[in-house]
Amino acid sequence: MNPSMKRRAFVFGTLGGVAASIFARSAIAQDASATIHAMPRMGDDMAMPGGMLASHVPLAAADALPSGAPLATLRMLANESSEPGHFQATLVAQPVARAMLAGQPDTVFWQYNAASGDTAGPAVGPLIDVREGDTVEIRFANRLPQPTTIHWHGLPVPPEQDGNPAHPIAPGAQRVYRFTLPAGSAGTYWYHPHPHMLTSEQVFRGLAGPIVVRAADDPFARWPERNLFVTDLKISADGTIPANGMMDWMNGREGQFVLVNGALRPAIDVASDERWRVWNGCSARYLLLAFDDGRPFAHIGSDGGLLAAPRDGLTSLLLAPGERAELIVRAGSAPSRAKLIAARYDRRKMAMSHGSLPAEPARVLADVRFVPSSAAAATSLPAHLRDIATLGPARGQQSVVFSEAMDMHAMHQPDASSLRMPRGMQFMVNGAVYEPGRVTLTSRRGEVEHWSIENRTDMDHPFHLHGTQFQVLERERGGVRVAEPYLAWRDTVNVEPGETVRIATVQRDAGDRMFHCHILEHEDLGMMGTLRVV
Ligand code: C2O
Numbered sequence: 028m029n030p031s032m033k034r035r036a037f038v039f040g041t042l043g044g045v046a047a048s049i050f051a052r053s054a055i056a057q058d059a060s061a062t063i064h065a066m067p068r069m070g071d072d073m074a075m076p077g078g079m080l081a082s083h084v085p086l087a088a089a090d091a092l093p094s095g096a097p098l099a100t101l102r103m104l105a106n107e108s109s110e111p112g113h114f115q116a117t118l119v120a121q122p123v124a125r126a127m128l129a130g131q132p133d134t135v136f137w138q139y140n141a142a143s144g145d146t147a148g149p150a151v152g153p154l155i156d157v158r159e160g161d162t163v164e165i166r167f168a169n170r171l172p173q174p175t176t177i178h179w180h181g182l183p184v185p186p187e188q189d190g191n192p193a194h195p196i197a198p199g200a201q202r203v204y205r206f207t208l209p210a211g212s213a214g215t216y217w218y219h220p221h222p223h224m225l226t227s228e229q230v231f232r233g234l235a236g237p238i239v240v241r242a243a244d245d246p247f248a249r250w251p252e253r254n255l256f257v258t259d260l261k262i263s264a265d266g267t268i269p270a271n272g273m274m275d276w277m278n279g280r281e282g283q284f285v286l287v288n289g290a291l292r293p294a295i296d297v298a299s300d301e302r303w304r305v306w307n308g309c310s311a312r313y314l315l316l317a318f319d320d321g322r323p324f325a326h327i328g329s330d331g332g333l334l335a336a337p338r339d340g341l342t343s344l345l346l347a348p349g350e351r352a353e354l355i356v357r358a359g360s361a362p363s364r365a366k367l368i369a370a371r372y373d374r375r376k377m378a379m380s381h382g383s384l385p386a387e388p389a390r391v392l393a394d395v396r397f398v399p400s401s402a403a404a405a406t407s408l409p410a411h412l413r414d415i416a417t418l419g420p421a422r423g424q425q426s427v428v429f430s431e432a433m434d435m436h437a438m439h440q441p442d443a444s445s446l447r448m449p450r451g452m453q454f455m456v457n458g459a460v461y462e463p464g465r466v467t468l469t470s471r472r473g474e475v476e477h478w479s480i481e482n483r484t485d486m487d488h489p490f491h492l493h494g495t496q497f498q499v500l501e502r503e504r505g506g507v508r509v510a511e512p513y514l515a516w517r518d519t520v521n522v523e524p525g526e527t528v529r530i531a532t533v534q535r536d537a538g539d540r541m542f543h544c545h546i547l548e549h550e551d552l553g554m555m556g557t558l559r560v561v
């Protein structure tokens with residue numbers, strides 16, 4: 028086996044070639060003669076962790092949800108404070124039964140609601156719409172049967188306010204999250220749970236919501252704005268939301284439905300040029316955004332707000348799980364139609380026996396009608412959107428390596444099935460799975476650092492860092508370095524197999540921050556580290 032073949036396979040702890048039959052790519056599986064005999068034994072004999080067994084209830088049919096309704100407006104979280112510069116509200120995380128499948132019992136989601144208990148509208152958590160300089164105070168009540176936290180994904184909030192796994196809120200308990208939004212933080216963010224090993228389940232049951240931070244000098248302030256919060260839903264034919272199976276843990280969970288603002292394939296009418304904010308709130312699904320007729324759009328903002336300059340004329344843009352984008356979608360001069368799609372993207376999901384799964388075919392996210400009104404003249408884009416200074420010079424370096432392994436020994440331990448997680452399936456950062464309290468990297472506050480994030484696995488992993496935004500400098504693959512073509516603030520960046528991404532970043536506060544793969548199943552399985560900022 029040549030070295031490149033070796034790198035293409037999981038590293039197997041104790042069973043070598045036999046274990047290869049579960050996770051390896053063709054390179055190893057082909058030379059594992061035990062493959063065929065080993066497979067049938069896996070099911071009965073292996074004390075298969077509970078969560079790894081696929082549910083016996085079949086999934087609901089792909090047309091089981093209604094589609095085509097006008098895009099739902101997101102619920103808004105009302106500000107209970109009348110004090111200027113102060114945003115105060117209460118959020119509750121709780122089970123909510125919603126009628127989803129005709130003729131089946133209601134589906135129980137877990138969702139974020141305002142204290143008023145108003146659950147009408149999409150299951151997506153209410154939009155927190157705030158301004159730079161605001162002090163945000165969210166009283167939070169956990170009415171879930173599990174501990175949880177709220178993580179303010181992408182926002183520069185103090186470490187003890189960031190919903191780290193180290194700060195769980197018990198079922199029935201409450202806490203207040205409080206932070207102030209600094210100048211320059213305007214952008215498109217989201218909030219979701221981040222409890223130790225339970226993030227995947229809490230998000231796939233529905234817990235996630237959008238945040239928009241606005242700047243006083245926003246050059247698009249007068250443009251019509253539309254929010255598209257994309258989530259993934261797996262639902263069984265009996266209306267229940269099934270637990271993760273082995274394939275979900277391995278590749279990240281993808282349901283049979285992709286929802287926009289909580290509904291399947293909504294209809295959107297575009298009457299004038301619009302600013303779209305798009306969130307990838309899916310556990311693992313990659314969204315290669317495009318229109319099916321190849322019509323161009325402009326990319327004006329990333330996770331951390333506006334770009335320095337618009338990138339006009341794009342025909343596709345990849346949003347990995349956790350990422351956000353701001354786009355300009357033009358109405359055009361004559362009526363037309365197009366489908367907003369997630370185009371085919373191969374993130375190299377692994378197959379059970381050998382090789383990779385084929386890439387998912389394109390999916391329609393929404394049906395868009397362009398109905399330009401005569402009054403709405405095409406608006407030209409400002410050439411300069413805002414100043415973004417390059418971070419530098421670097422005073423420190425950090426190295427992050429993503430790797431994967433199968434530890435068959437761990438799979439046979441008595442606690443292998445606790446929390447219904449496959450304990451032996453290891454997705455690692457710098458050679459280890461996450462352990463609470465263990466410090467992976469140490470940084471000094473205020474010091475610019477260059478980080479290299481190397482993906483030594485066989486599939487894409489979106490790298491995410493808490494507490495700050497970073498700039499992508501370059502990507503390297505096979506010794507070829509390509510400078511990132513545009514300047515942007517981000518908190519999540521995809522890293523392809525065999526690729527190294529270099530970023531510049533700086534942390535402002537002392538304390539512990541998480542960094543991890545934003546495929547939530549991988550995060551729960553331990554592809555996460557702790558950055559201690561001193
Ligand atoms: Cu959006 Cu640590 O996560």
Ligand code: CU
Pocket residue numbers: 178179180181491492493
């Ligand atoms: Cu985050």
Ligand code: CU
Pocket residue numbers: 454487488489544545546549550554
């Ligand atoms: Cu991953």
